[in-house]
Amino acid sequence: MNENEESIKVINVTKNYKLYNKPIDRLQESLSFSGKRYHNLFTALDNVSFSVQKGETVGLLGKNGSGKSTLLKIITGVLSATSGNCKVNGKISSILELGAGFNMEYTGIENIYMNGTIQGLNKKEIDQRLEGILSFADIGDFINQPVKLYSSGMFARLAFALSINVDPDILIVDEALAVGDIKFQTKCFNKFNELRQNGVTILFVSHDITLIRNFCTKAIWLDTGKVRMIGDTVEVTAEYTKFINMDHSVTKENEGSSNSTDILQIPKTIFEPISRWGEYPNLINYVELFNSKNEPTSFFTLNEKISLKVITYVPDGVELKNLSIAFSIKNTLGIDLIVSTTYENDIVITKNKCYIETIFVFENYLTNGEYVINVAVENRGNTIPEYYDYIEGAKYFKSSSKKQVFGMFNVPVEQKIVYLRE
Numbered sequence: 099m100n101e102n103e104e105s106i107k108v109i110n111v112t113k114n115y116k117l118y119n120k121p122i123d124r125l126q127e128s129l130s131f132s133g134k135r136y137h138n139l140f141t142a143l144d145n146v147s148f149s150v151q152k153g154e155t156v157g158l159l160g161k162n163g164s165g166k167s168t169l170l171k172i173i174t175g176v177l178s179a180t181s182g183n184c185k186v187n188g189k190i191s192s193i194l195e196l197g198a199g200f201n202m203e204y205t206g207i208e209n210i211y212m213n214g215t216i217q218g219l220n221k222k223e224i225d226q227r228l229e230g231i232l233s234f235a236d237i238g239d240f241i242n243q244p245v246k247l248y249s250s251g252m253f254a255r256l257a258f259a260l261s262i263n264v265d266p267d268i269l270i271v272d273e274a275l276a277v278g279d280i281k282f283q284t285k286c287f288n289k290f291n292e293l294r295q296n297g298v299t300i301l302f303v304s305h306d307i308t309l310i311r312n313f314c315t316k317a318i319w320l321d322t323g324k325v326r327m328i329g330d331t332v333e334v335t336a337e338y339t340k341f342i343n344m345d346h347s348v349t350k351e352n353e354g355s356s357n358s359t360d361i362l363q364i365p366k367t368i369f370e371p372i373s374r375w376g377e378y379p380n381l382i383n384y385v386e387l388f389n390s391k392n393e394p395t396s397f398f399t400l401n402e403k404i405s406l407k408v409i410t411y412v413p414d415g416v417e418l419k420n421l422s423i424a425f426s427i428k429n430t431l432g433i434d435l436i437v438s439t440t441y442e443n444d445i446v447i448t449k450n451k452c453y454i455e456t457i458f459v460f461e462n463y464l465t466n467g468e469y470v471i472n473v474a475v476e477n478r479g480n481t482i483p484e485y486y487d488y489i490e491g492a493k494y495f496k497s498s499s500k501k502q503v504f505g506m507f508n509v510p511v512e513q514k515i516v517y518l519r520e
């Protein structure tokens with residue numbers, strides 16, 4: 099296969115489901131000579147087109163019911179499209195519904211041979227892979243028990259072990275990682291990385307933005323059966339996060355700094371954010387990074403003191419006891435490396451209808467690289483923070499070190515060597 103080859107090409111795919119109000123309607127429709135319709139049509143996929151190149155790792159995002167599973171089933175051939183078509187170049191292995199191809203009465207071993215055969219392997223080829231499958235699944239003697247006795251974790255591990263050990267060209271994974279523990283997830287990702295390095299194309303559905311950012315080179319956002327956005331993972335996930343956070347809130351555009359009469363005395367940053375959202379998306383007025391000489395800068399050396407100054411407007415009507423000013427530092431993959439909030443530091447903001455300045459001071463432990471500063475005004479009244487104003491990419495900076503350092507963080511570590519015996 100050529101490197102620039104398309105692995106998956108989805109062309110104008112539409113999928114309509116027939117919805118019947120009562121089970122009897124289906125029967126009546128099939129018996130009707132007049133061709134009377136007893137169903138309503140529901141469009142789960144609406145003219146979806148995109149392509150995935152060989153070797154790409156693509157994250158598929160979307161709210162519940164947006165059509166992700168339907169799309170994956172059409173790609174794998176489990177389901178046919180109402181119109182349009184889907185071209186697949188290579189051997190697909192999928193983890194759509196865990197253990198979908200398993201016979202519950204068979205033992206793990208019997209299921210391995212049965213599934214391997216379905217995947218087109220002969221007995222010798224399965225024999226050769228058996229050790230790899232067993233060591234990945236890590237279910238010990240249970241492998242000789244009927245799979246109906248397995249815990250959901252064992253089931254997942256066996257299903258996974260099987261799907262990735264059949265030399266696929268394309269691997270399709272639907273949210274299945276959610277069932278595994280951290281050890282198993284890490285093992286899966288190591289294996290995915292290995293497959294990726296070997297040029298396997300991976301299509302991956304998850305609601306976990308961090309996972310998608312960490313793992314995928316491209317993202318596709320499905321919304322009510324349509325492709326809403328496709329492209330760079332960080333950009334698509336940023337827009338998607340903005341969308342799910344905005345969904346239930348009414349944007350109060352006119353609240354905040356622009357209404358205030360004293361705006362001239364307050365410095366204002368012209369932001370160049372990756373994205374910005376929230377209930378009051380203009381409360382954050384100013385964000386700047388300062389070095390130890392109190393000079394604004396976007397270059398820091400390792401172990402240098404960083405001061406982050408944030409000026410925000412506190413509008414009327416927000417509950418002050420739950421109000422929090424927060425910042426995070428992400429790497430270019432969008433992974434939060436450092437998060438700090440006034441709420442976790444037990445700082446209570448006591449006044450509204452005014453500007454407040456929050457200063458965060460910390461030592462730079464970040465090794466060489468480029469970093470993104472995100473700033474938020476949060477409502478911490480619920481377990482999951484809600485955002486009054488969130489700027490992803492309020493500032494950007496580089497960190498560099500004169501000496502060679504490894505890892506993401508270079509924290510001071512006390513070290514000593516004790517000579518024990520000759």
Ligand SMILES: Nc1ncnc2c1ncn2[C@@H]1O[C@H](COP(=O)(O)OP(=O)(O)OP(=O)(O)O)[C@@H](O)[C@H]1O
Pocket residue numbers: 115116117140142160161162163164165166167168169
């Ligand atoms: N067999 C079916 N008959 C009728 N409607 C269906 C059928 N299968 C799925 N749907 C509907 O199609 C829409 C898309 O479903 P799908 O399972 O593809 O979404 P999804 O994005 O995978 O959702 P989730 O994240 O919850 O798994 C949903 O509204 C669902 O109710």
